[in-house]
Ligand SMILES: NC(=O)C1=CN([C@@H]2O[C@H](COP(=O)(O)OP(=O)(O)OC[C@H]3O[C@@H](n4cnc5c(N)ncnc54)[C@H](O)[C@@H]3O)[C@@H](O)[C@H]2O)C=CC1
């Protein structure tokens with residue numbers, strides 16, 4: 632019996648799922664014990680290594696999350712909100728660390744994670760990269776230093792298959808800016824502009840989402856005033872930055888008290 636925590640990857644055929652399977656497979660601190668896909672997916676029943684076009688690795692893709700999670704000490708989950716809620720309940724039953732990268736969750740869906748967090752560790756972040764988590768801190772600091780003469784705009788760009796907007800990262804950055812300003816994001820977020828919108832409301836935090844091609848993830852936080860603009864920017868050029876953070880979280884969560892955590896906790900920022 633290995634003392635390396637076993638990891639089950641959900642959404643194993645997805646853009647992030649495949650990246651996570653590769654990274655866990657290459658890790659000398661974690662081992663892959665499960666690969667989960669949605670019912671009806673054509674990878675079900677295949678060895679995940681072969682399905683990804685490589686050598687077999689002895690883990691069969693399943694649509695039975697209970698079976699895949701049973702031997703796991705951590706679940707790394709980059710799927711969709713409804714699936715993530717289902718996995719949270721199963722992870723809690725198994726007392727496995729649930730690392731959630733899924734974005735686009737509503738406030739109600741986020742609140743619905745709470746019962747699971749009473750029994751297991753949940754680590755959730757709209758972006759698992761070190762760079763973006765650092766950028767949230769910089770954003771908060773700059774927002775705290777500037778007054779409302781500096782209009783805050785968050786501009787994000789992603790690939791044409793992304794289904795949610797604004798991105799989870801953009802919302803993290805918005806929360807950080809709002810915190811810096813001492814306001815609630817819900818009171819100042821401007822997420823949709825079209826037609827005769829009227830002049831910009833002072834103090835608002837605006838969001839713009841660009842979708843195109845294979846852009847992995849780019850985020851600007853702009854502070855625009857009369858005569859000058861400050862722009863804080865993060866560009867992800869490789870999905871390994873997200874996967875690396877998720878693996879770090881899976882390890883960090885081992886032996887922690889049940890509850891909800893984020894990547895600032897994991898990274899000690
Ligand atoms: N927090 C972070 O650092 C990052 C978060 N993401 C988020 O991760 C999520 C996934 O992104 P991608 O990999 O690009 O999407 P994708 O569409 O390539 O992959 C999602 C996978 O989940 C699977 N899935 C859906 N429902 C399922 C279910 N009930 N059971 C098992 N599998 C299920 C799909 O079949 C698909 O293979 C999105 O919400 C995205 O925004 C993406 C990158 C980084």
Ligand SMILES: O=C(O)C1=N[C@H](C(=O)O)C[C@H](O)C1
Nearest residue numbers: 734757758793798799800848
């Ligand atoms: O869907 C994606 O691709 C990404 N999603 C996350 C988000 O919504 O911010 C993180 C990253 O930007 C890639």
